[in-house]
Amino acid sequence: MPHTFDTDAEATGLCAYVDASPSPFHACEEAATRLERAGFARLAETDAWPTDRGRYYLLRGGSLVAWSSEYADDAATPFRVVGAHTDSPNLRIKPQPDLARAGWQLLGVEVYGGPLLNSWLDRDLGLSGRVAVRGSDGVEPRLVRVDDPILRVAQLAIHLDREANDGLKLNQQQHLAPLWGIGTSPGDFREYVATACGAEPADVLGWDLMTHDLTPSRRIGRDSDLIAAPRLDNLATSYAGVQALLAAVDAPPAGPWVQVLVLFDHEEIGSMSERGAFSTLLPAVLERVVRAAGGDRDHYLRALAGSVVASGDMGHATHPNYADRHEPEHQIAVNAGPVLKINAKGRYATDGLGAAAFAAACEQAAVPMQRFVNRTDLPCGSTVGPTTAALTGATTVDFGAPALSMHSAREMCGALDPAMYAGALAAFLSPA
Ligand code: ZN
Numbered sequence: 001m002p003h004t005f006d007t008d009a010e011a012t013g014l015c016a017y018v019d020a021s022p023s024p025f026h027a028c029e030e031a032a033t034r035l036e037r038a039g040f041a042r043l044a045e046t047d048a049w050p051t052d053r054g055r056y057y058l059l060r061g062g063s064l065v066a067w068s069s070e071y072a073d074d075a076a077t078p079f080r081v082v083g084a085h086t087d088s089p090n091l092r093i094k095p096q097p098d099l100a101r102a103g104w105q106l107l108g109v110e111v112y113g114g115p116l117l118n119s120w121l122d123r124d125l126g127l128s129g130r131v132a133v134r135g136s137d138g139v140e141p142r143l144v145r146v147d148d149p150i151l152r153v154a155q156l157a158i159h160l161d162r163e164a165n166d167g168l169k170l171n172q173q174q175h176l177a178p179l180w181g182i183g184t185s186p187g188d189f190r191e192y193v194a195t196a197c198g199a200e201p202a203d204v205l206g207w208d209l210m211t212h213d214l215t216p217s218r219r220i221g222r223d224s225d226l227i228a229a230p231r232l233d234n235l236a237t238s239y240a241g242v243q244a245l246l247a248a249v250d251a252p253p254a255g256p257w258v259q260v261l262v263l264f265d266h267e268e269i270g271s272m273s274e275r276g277a278f279s280t281l282l283p284a285v286l287e288r289v290v291r292a293a294g295g296d297r298d299h300y301l302r303a304l305a306g307s308v309v310a311s312g313d314m315g316h317a318t319h320p321n322y323a324d325r326h327e328p329e330h331q332i333a334v335n336a337g338p339v340l341k342i343n344a345k346g347r348y349a350t351d352g353l354g355a356a357a358f359a360a361a362c363e364q365a366a367v368p369m370q371r372f373v374n375r376t377d378l379p380c381g382s383t384v385g386p387t388t389a390a391l392t393g394a395t396t397v398d399f400g401a402p403a404l405s406m407h408s409a410r411e412m413c414g415a416l417d418p419a420m421y422a423g424a425l426a427a428f429l430s431p432a
Pocket residue numbers: 085233234267313314
């Protein structure tokens with residue numbers, strides 16, 4: 001029996017997950033909390049791992065891998081992997097951020113990923129991320145979250161830029177510094193952060209801090225059948241992946257599989273880091289799962305050869321005001337099911353076999369599936385799919401949930417889609 005997800009509960013659940021996850025670090029901690037409630041045990045990469053089958057997960061910074069080997073039969077059991085990413089475009093705090101200009105105190109920021117910069121203007125912004133603090137046993141990472149509206153990137157009045165509505169030009173160095181106080185001399189950001197994480201300023205040795213919009217996620221539209229929220233790209237897939245894994249571990253697949261969820265940080269900046277999709281993270285964990293089950297390198301390569309990866313990222317619903325930007329024969333609607341993504345240039349990893357695996361999962365979950373291709377004359381975005389396919393050699397499919405306003409500080413998707421999305425992924429992890 002396919003696991004069915006309640007539409008309202010999943011829409012509410014997605015909003016709660018997004019609001020609990022202003023940074024990739026928080027997205028992983030929130031996922032970890034939910035997994036632990038279902039009996040997943042946290043492992044450290046520095047430790048030897050238990051040899052018994054079970055439910056496990058680990059964190060590497062803003063990335064997470066969780067797996068269940070309960071339905072494996074031997075060390076060469078192949079993997080079913082659902083992948084997504086935890087990071088979203090935003091503004092990140094520079095290492096020496098304190099500025100004073102024209103009687104205002106501001107913070108220097110860098111642009112992370114490719115945001116719609118205009119969407120960050122005139123919003124009440126909080127601060128979140130990770131701080132490296134000197135502790136008694138060395139450097140310890142601490143999560144920080146400030147939900148007070150301490151920051152704002154103020155737009156220039158229309159009277160002082162009459163052309164603003166003809167195409168807003170924003171210089172990333174000059175125009176994006178959020179203001180956070182009044183004063184002729186710079187503030188002390190390090191001291192502020194130290195207070196926020198309960199440390200002495202001299203013990204704040206480094207940070208990965210970013211801004212987030214404070215408007216809560218919510219259902220919108222005449223019939224409340226839409227969701228407006230920040231970071232849907234790609235917390236919507238991260239959330240659906242967690243929900244799917246939690247359902248799949250209680251739904252035995254027809255054959256032996258190791259069920260895996262991987263949530264990568266750094267997709268929006270190209271995945272090339274110690275914990276991005278280009279890193280050792282997934283291959284190292286999968287090999288160690290094989291070795292913990294008594295296997296060797298040969299078992300690992302045999303397991304990979306039989307594995308299937310589903311890489312999820314948000315997709316473009318057809319925009320009613322810009323319908324000509326979309327391929328006319330592949331119109332994508334919200335609340336009409338997950339989207340299979342295909343690109344002949346390999347920006348998506350989907351091939352015919354991967355497509356078939358995902359179509360079978362949607363069929364098993366009794367949810368409709370849509371098929372997306374970009375207009376042939378427009379460049380296509382990409383995801384963690386091609387990288388993961390290259391590093392594992394596994395059959396891979398890229399898919400997503402339809403959204404508008406991708407990379408805006410506030411995106412939108414359908415309120416009926418999260419349940420269908422989780423249903424399809426649960427079926428993928430536990431194929432009948
Ligand atoms: Zn994305």
